[in-house]
Amino acid sequence: MNILITGGAGFIGSNFIRYMVKKYNYRIINIDLLTYAGNYNNLKDIENNNNYTFIKGDICDKNLICKVFDLYEIDTVINFAAESHVDRSILNPGLFLKSNVLGTQTLLDVAYEKWHIKNNNLQYKNGVKFIQISTDEVYGTLGKSGYFTENTCLAPNSPYSASKASADMFVRAYHSTYGLPINITRCSNNYGPYQYPEKFIPLMIQRALKDVPLPIYGDGKQIRDWLHVEDHCSAIDTVLHKGRVGEVYNIGGNNEIENIELAKIILKYLNKDEELITFVEDRLGHDRRYAIDNSKITNELGWTPSYTFQEGIKNTINWYKKL
Numbered sequence: 001m002n003i004l005i006t007g008g009a010g011f012i013g014s015n016f017i018r019y020m021v022k023k024y025n026y027r028i029i030n031i032d033l034l035t036y037a038g039n040y041n042n043l044k045d046i047e048n049n050n051n052y053t054f055i056k057g058d059i060c061d062k063n064l065i066c067k068v069f070d071l072y073e074i075d076t077v078i079n080f081a082a083e084s085h086v087d088r089s090i091l092n093p094g095l096f097l098k099s100n101v102l103g104t105q106t107l108l109d110v111a112y113e114k115w116h117i118k119n120n121n122l123q124y125k126n127g128v129k130f131i132q133i134s135t136d137e138v139y140g141t142l143g144k145s146g147y148f149t150e151n152t153c154l155a156p157n158s159p160y161s162a163s164k165a166s167a168d169m170f171v172r173a174y175h176s177t178y179g180l181p182i183n184i185t186r187c188s189n190n191y192g193p194y195q196y197p198e199k200f201i202p203l204m205i206q207r208a209l210k211d212v213p214l215p216i217y218g219d220g221k222q223i224r225d226w227l228h229v230e231d232h233c234s235a236i237d238t239v240l241h242k243g244r245v246g247e248v249y250n251i252g253g254n255n256e257i258e259n260i261e262l263a264k265i266i267l268k269y270l271n272k273d274e275e276l277i278t279f280v281e282d283r284l285g286h287d288r289r290y291a292i293d294n295s296k297i298t299n300e301l302g303w304t305p306s307y308t309f310q311e312g313i314k315n316t317i318n319w320y321k322k323l
Contacts, residue, residue, distance in 0.1 A: 252292025
């Protein structure tokens with residue numbers, strides 16, 4: 001299998017590449033533009049692996065993507081590449097449109113052109129697949145009860161989630177219109193090693209370690225379902241090998257926690273005073289609650305998360321303490 005992984009120098013992408021290199025003898029091609037959240041050093045430990053190749057480049061560059069497909073005979077695309085921080089999307093929606101929507105459409109175009117068997121619009125080379133890595137944020141927000149399922153209507157509330165929902169719809173359309181073999185995965189909030197420090201958990205950990213205030217939006221009662229990145233990697237692996245073509249799979253960790261409680265958990269583990277918590281003005285359009293129903297991937301494909309939150313957050317804190 002020759003796998004093109006886009007955005008592989010980022011948090012989830014780098015963890016997934018390391019996971020795949022350790023588990024399989026597949027050829028991994030990593031394309032990443034190395035913007036602020038992409039870090040080449042995230043994969044320093046495997047840069048000399050014979051099955052791994054890094055290419056600095058933009059997924060919007062169709063000529064580059066075509067060359068990569070031809071040179072490495074790509075038969076699988078897993079698209080992690082995305083601008084992903086909600087706050088940044090509020091400040092610069094256009095950047096998210098370009099990377100997350102136009103970049104995805106470029107990848108879809110090349111996959112269709114390279115994999116499609118000419119003269120028959122519904123035939124493709126055996127075994128090829130395009131996997132779009134998405135987010136539960138495309139579903140919008142929940143009240144105090146209920147869960148996002150794969151049949152929940154998309155109702156994104158931020159420019160980031162709107163760009164991801166649009167990309168998902170392009171992936172779906174290329175399957176429906178051109179027969180492109182696809183899967184879409186939508187995960188809950190990830191945490192673990194190598195995450196860029198603007199995200200909630202590493203931000204809280206690093207600020208607590210420095211004894212500086214921990215900024216909490218609004219009343220801190222926003223609820224997120226937390227998924228350890230290694231569990232996310234194993235779920236994507238499962239979808240790659242077992243997922244039914246054309247299907248969407250939700251990936252959740254079954255760990256719903258209020259932001260304020262999570263901050264307190266981190267402070268307690270680090271033996272820091274809760275007085276470090278500082279409430280700040282809430283973010284525009286801040287979704288109140290996300291919660292994933294992952295029964296489809298569990299029942300159909302046999303995947304379940306392996307990390308307890310207590311184990312995962314302890315390991316994560318210890319990883320950041322060593323930086």
